[in-house]
Amino acid sequence: MIDCDVHIEIGDPEDVLAYVEPVQRDWFRVQAQRLGLPGYPWAHPDSFFRHDLEYEPGRFPGSTVAEVRRDVLDALGADVGILNSDEAVYLSLMANPYRAAELAGAHNRWLQERWLDEEPRLRGAILCTAQDPVAAAAEIRRAAQDERFVHVLLLGGAERPYGEPRYLPIFEAAAECGLPVAIHSGGEGMGIAAPSGGAGLPTFYIEWHTLGSSGSIMAHLVSLLVNGVFERLPTLKVLLLEGGIAWLPGILWRLDTNWRALRFDTPWLDRKPSEVARDHIKFTTQPLEHTDGHDELLFQMLAAAGAPDILCFASDYPHWDFDDPAFMLDRLPEEWRDGVMHGNAATLYGSRLGLVSA
């Protein structure tokens, strides 16, 4: 099993600051929020984390390699866990792109030495400055030389949807390095990000968790497709994480319908956007929508969007809405199981995962 979405936390900010150049460390220390990273307008009303996890007092769960080894690799039977840093990823929403770039580089080196060096079953996500795509591209090319980095991680929260040409250097660098770009929900309405949804900032965490996190993923998907990013970069793959997926057939049907009517405005799209999506887009499972007994309907709809070949398992450890792989296996149609739990991610990541002896 490959777990495409394991979140890790920064236990002690000084651990990461050790990788920041000395002259800049105090800037990060004196910021009102940890390391200058923007926070949510609404926190989870209880805890973002599973309550059953054991962790070091004063830290978040998922702050040590030992915990991830115990709770994900061993407990869930993951052959590979891909580490998508939870807190640090918000650096792409910092107002200051220079400090953000320093933090991104420091984070990636911290990840290499403090995590990937410690456990051969772990793989890393490259953090980068979406607010400065040229700097991001340089960091991607640097970090990608380490084969243990398997994708570039962007946030759902963004200034503009990622199909915008300003973001091209990020996608070009990723494609050049043979890395997928992973876009993970989160950060909508935080820092310099646009408000989530089209109706202004929501009131409650439950609204964000229902709409904000899926809306941004939908927006990035449609933007990447209509801006012809995959026509420009035919080898590029994009993985969409934690934005749900039940909406995918509807969005693609809607987009295809509009494409038929409006193709002359985006004439570089010479085939249906849904066909392009099938060739270039993957999704993670968590949170696969609960259907109140209508799973059959859900899987029928998802099959129409090509889901058996595009869905990749993710647990979302250590978050409260975590999916257990055993529970997921029970829900999945039998003929989907191998692909979703292993094969689709293995195809997506190729040799960068092949280094692991399962």
Place this chain on the structure above:
Amino acid sequence: VSEWAGVGDVSTLEREGRIVARIGGRAIGVVLAPDGTPRALRNRCPHHGAPLCLGVVQERVAADLVGSYRLTGEPILRCPWHGWEFDLESGRCVEEPSLRVAVYPVKVEDGRIFVRA
């Protein structure tokens, strides 16, 4: 073999942009292609039944690169209801080639338009 049927004058087509006539019980539309030639087709969209000839006639737009636009010279008619485009040469829907509208031969004699439908 059906006969040539007169549907109107070139001057009317140039003034109005389209002529709708009935030939053998079918509504036939004649539109003026961007190159100035009259084109005849069935006035019923195979998608939803819209009066097709009331749509926009222009050259098909294509792109060599993302963000660029060029005219291909191929005349198309864009349906007035949902904007689906039909190639005026073949009658095929550009975006959904499984759909096709009937197109008919047209000739002009002494300023009169004739269609064989």
